[in-house]
Amino acid sequence: MEKIKAFAGIDIGGTNTVWGITDLTxxxxxxxxxxxxxxxxxxxxxxxxxxxxxxxxxKAGVSMVGAGIGAPNANYFTGNIEKAANLSWKxxxxxxxxxxxxxxxxxxxxxxxxxxxxxxxxxxxxxGMKDFIMLTLGTGVGSGIVTDGKLVYGQTGFAGELGHxxxxxxxxxxxxxxxxxxxxxxxxxxxxRTTCQLLAEMNAESSLRNLPPTELTSQIIAEAATKGDPxxxxxxxxxxxxxxxxxxNAVVFSSPEAIILAGGLAKAxxxxxxxxxxxxxxxxxxSFKGTFRVLHSALPLSEAxxxxxxxxxxxxxxx
Amino acid sequence: MEKIKAFAGIDIGGTNTVWGITDLTxxxxxxxxxxxxxxxxxxxxxxxxxxxxxxxxxKAGVSMVGAGIGAPNANYFTGNIEKAANLSWKxxxxxxxxxxxxxxxxxxxxxxxxxxxxxxxxxxxxxGMKDFIMLTLGTGVGSGIVTDGKLVYGQTGFAGELGHxxxxxxxxxxxxxxxxxxxxxxxxxxxxRTTCQLLAEMNAESSLRNLPPTELTSQIIAEAATKGDPxxxxxxxxxxxxxxxxxxNAVVFSSPEAIILAGGLAKAxxxxxxxxxxxxxxxxxxSFKGTFRVLHSALPLSEAxxxxxxxxxxxxxxx
Numbered sequence: 001m002e003k004i005k006a007f008a009g010i011d012i013g014g015t016n017t018v019w020g021i022t023d024l025t026x027x028x029x030x031x032x033x034x035x036x037x038x039x040x041x042x043x044x045x046x047x048x049x050x051x052x053x054x055x056x057x058x059k060a061g062v063s064m065v066g067a068g069i070g071a072p073n074a075n076y077f078t079g080n081i082e083k084a085a086n087l088s089w090k091x092x093x094x095x096x097x098x099x100x101x102x103x104x105x106x107x108x109x110x111x112x113x114x115x116x117x118x119x120x121x122x123x124x125x126x127x128g129m130k131d132f133i134m135l136t137l138g139t140g141v142g143s144g145i146v147t148d149g150k151l152v153y154g155q156t157g158f159a160g161e162l163g164h165x166x167x168x169x170x171x172x173x174x175x176x177x178x179x180x181x182x183x184x185x186x187x188x189x190x191x192x193r194t195t196c197q198l199l200a201e202m203n204a205e206s207s208l209r210n211l212p213p214t215e216l217t218s219q220i221i222a223e224a225a226t227k228g229d230p231x232x233x234x235x236x237x238x239x240x241x242x243x244x245x246x247x248x249n250a251v252v253f254s255s256p257e258a259i260i261l262a263g264g265l266a267k268a269x270x271x272x273x274x275x276x277x278x279x280x281x282x283x284x285x286x287s288f289k290g291t292f293r294v295l296h297s298a299l300p301l302s303e304a305x306x307x308x309x310x311x312x313x314x315x316x317x318x319x
Numbered sequence: 320m321e322k323i324k325a326f327a328g329i330d331i332g333g334t335n336t337v338w339g340i341t342d343l344t345x346x347x348x349x350x351x352x353x354x355x356x357x358x359x360x361x362x363x364x365x366x367x368x369x370x371x372x373x374x375x376x377x378k379a380g381v382s383m384v385g386a387g388i389g390a391p392n393a394n395y396f397t398g399n400i401e402k403a404a405n406l407s408w409k410x411x412x413x414x415x416x417x418x419x420x421x422x423x424x425x426x427x428x429x430x431x432x433x434x435x436x437x438x439x440x441x442x443x444x445x446x447g448m449k450d451f452i453m454l455t456l457g458t459g460v461g462s463g464i465v466t467d468g469k470l471v472y473g474q475t476g477f478a479g480e481l482g483h484x485x486x487x488x489x490x491x492x493x494x495x496x497x498x499x500x501x502x503x504x505x506x507x508x509x510x511x512r513t514t515c516q517l518l519a520e521m522n523a524e525s526s527l528r529n530l531p532p533t534e535l536t537s538q539i540i541a542e543a544a545t546k547g548d549p550x551x552x553x554x555x556x557x558x559x560x561x562x563x564x565x566x567x568n569a570v571v572f573s574s575p576e577a578i579i580l581a582g583g584l585a586k587a588x589x590x591x592x593x594x595x596x597x598x599x600x601x602x603x604x605x606s607f608k609g610t611f612r613v614l615h616s617a618l619p620l621s622e623a624x625x626x627x628x629x630x631x632x633x634x635x636x637x638x
Contacts, residue, residue: 131473147466150467152467152573154466154573154575155449155575155576155611156607156610157574159450159466159572159574160572160574161604165568176604176605241488245488248485249568250572252479253471253478253479253484253572254464254479255471255476255478255479256473283485286495287402
């Protein structure tokens with residue numbers, strides 16, 4: 001009997017590497033993980049990854065025909081990881097070249113947010129859509145932009161960095177070296193910064209005053225907001241306003257059918273989406289009102305990264 | 320002898336309609352114009368346009384195989400003009416349908432800024448580029464965005480409205496009904512507004528204090544700046560800063576190879592481009608520095624609109 005065709009989906013994070021093997025429909029046949037941080041040497045890392053993945057493929061009794069990798073600052077065109085702040089490998093890492101040699105199948109790489117967008121397009125909320133924007137509101141803000149059914153890579157391969165649109169010139173210091181980027185406001189860390197600012201500006205009583213800033217998290221702020229904490233509620237309100245302006249600006253750019261939210265901050269649900277809708281009504285240009293929806297990723301968090309990278313492999317395979 | 324294949328390029332403006340007939344290389348074989356405003360009835364307008372155009376085609380002895388039309392708020396997908404503030408025809412104008420019936424060749428329509436972008440791609444500064452953004456800094460700010468060799472139309476056909484990214488929430492009133500849009504700052508009218516504001520804020524002597532705001536134009540401000548007028552110079556400086564932030568934000572979105580400037584304000588040349596470059600150095604995200612150029616449209620102004628619309632016809636013909 002012929003073995004079924006399978007795809008590897010690999011997500012390289014600063015702390016952990018997660019991978020899985022899927023069929024064409026996104027059914028995960030096997031998955032596993034190990035610590036990225038244990039391998040300061042990239043060549044040893046990739047050998048370990050390839051060996052373990054190939055073992056899993058053999059055990060699953062499938063025929064791997066392609067692999068997709070999502071990694072910070074990974075470039076689809078060059079196949080390299082370049083200057084990724086959260087990874088310990090220095091300089092240019094020849095990710096695709098190295099993995100193709102070790103896996104002996106075509107490998108495609110892109111950054112994690114682009115992979116997430118492909119995952120939504122093939123398996124998730126964006127199924128059947130040709131124009132949408134994926135926004136992952138995590139520690140930072142990642143984005144993947146799809147127009148006319150294709151990811152926007154731009155001239156450099158690094159397009160789709162909506163976390164780094166400048167919202168407030170001269171605003172909050174950003175990890176990118178500039179100031180006032182979206183991710184300093186509309187991310188899990190951004191809402192912590194907003195809360196700290198509001199604790200200084202507002203006199204309202206708040207349970208959040210009892211915590212040092214280093215212990216504040218978006219989850220703690222969400223819990224306080226659920227209990228009616230005025231500072232926490234205002235923090236969500238302000239975060240939603242910044243996000244709404246950024247979305248309104250993205251909409252006049254590429255006129256998507258949907259904005260798909262994912263990541264830790266998006267899990268706050270209505271705390272974020274109710275004020276977000278209010279501000280979208282205010283900031284969306286008239287001619288685009290009612291032309292797009294804000295959706296939440298429905299892929300299980302534990303599988304989204306694998307499915308996104310596998311979707312990259314599948315979309316390359318189908319080309 | 321077989322007649323050469325020719326294309327009509329039509330630009331519908333609020334005041335005038337301009338058209339021309341070109342060959343595949345963009346050589347203009349005939350051109351003409353009449354007043355849009357003389358025809359409050361669209362059907363009479365389009366009949367006049369078709370009759371005159373077909374007469375020109377016959378006189379030129381060519382075989383017209385397609386027509387392209389650039390018009391405010393014209394939608395590539397529907398072929399209609401919808402709610403164009405500067406045109407007297409009310410409701411939905413079935414532009415493509417009507418013109419195809421009267422011209423008996425395939426007709427494609429899009430908005431004027433998109434047509435300008437296609438003109439640059441086929442005949443102008445963007446020849447050979449797959450990723451660039453056209454910005455026309457006129458009375459308003461129009462834009463056409465090309466990624467991977469194709470215009471971004473989005474789900475609605477109305478994508479690419481960079482004149483309406485919100486730069487300053489709660490800022491200047493915009494014609495679109497919102498506040499703080501790019502075109503209230505980085506347009507020919509925007510720099511007039513900036514100058515009025517600076518005349519109030521600054522004490523410096525300025526020849527511009529002798530003019531009522533209604534007589535101020537971007538050209539007068541440019542002339543004053545050339546003579547060293549401090550208010551005029553600061554107006555260009557501020558305009559350049561707003562434009563640089565908008566460009567830096569567009570660059571993280573689609574990572575273009577070039578930004579191509581056109582329109583009245585762009586004619587100010589170094590008055591705009593010298594401070595623009597300074598602010599681009601400040602606001603561009605590190606990973607995109609050196610990856611794009613700012614260029615000026617080199618198409619003769621009298622021909623750019625015709626060539627843009629003809630380029631639309633040609634790109635449809637080649638599909």
